[in-house]
Amino acid sequence: MPYGNAQSLEPNEVYAITAYLLTLNDIVTDQDQELNERNLANIRLPNEANFYDDDREKTERAFWNQSACMKDCKPGTPQVTSRARALDVTPDGTSGPKVE
Numbered sequence: 001m002p003y004g005n006a007q008s009l010e011p012n013e014v015y016a017i018t019a020y021l022l023t024l025n026d027i028v029t030d031q032d033q034e035l036n037e038r039n040l041a042n043i044r045l046p047n048e049a050n051f052y053d054d055d056r057e058k059t060e061r062a063f064w065n066q067s068a069c070m071k072d073c074k075p076g077t078p079q080v081t082s083r084a085r086a087l088d089v090t091p092d093g094t095s096g097p098k099v100e
Contacts, residue, residue, distance in 0.1 A: 015040070 002008065009017075019035035022028040027045060028035070035043075
């Protein structure tokens with residue numbers, strides 16, 4: 001952030017942007033509160049209970065390989081024939097497996 005110029009902001013600028021966004025969403029209501037590395041972790045988000053840790057590294061690590069499987073491949077050079085947005089493959093929320 002900003003796009004195309006990653007890691008160009010100073011830490012205090014990142015905290016200022018974060019504080020601004022939290023204020024816009026009425027999560028931080030004290031206009032005089034200074035957001036910093038000491039108090040950021042104490043801020044509770046309204047939807048926090050619905051998030052969960054990404055445990056794929058623990059649960060799926062056994063399936064990871066250093067080299068790609070290259071057997072039974074379709075002959076020829078791979079080609080991009082369409083984009084997911086054009087294929088309309090994005091789930092609508094009512095179909096597909098339920099994730100808990």
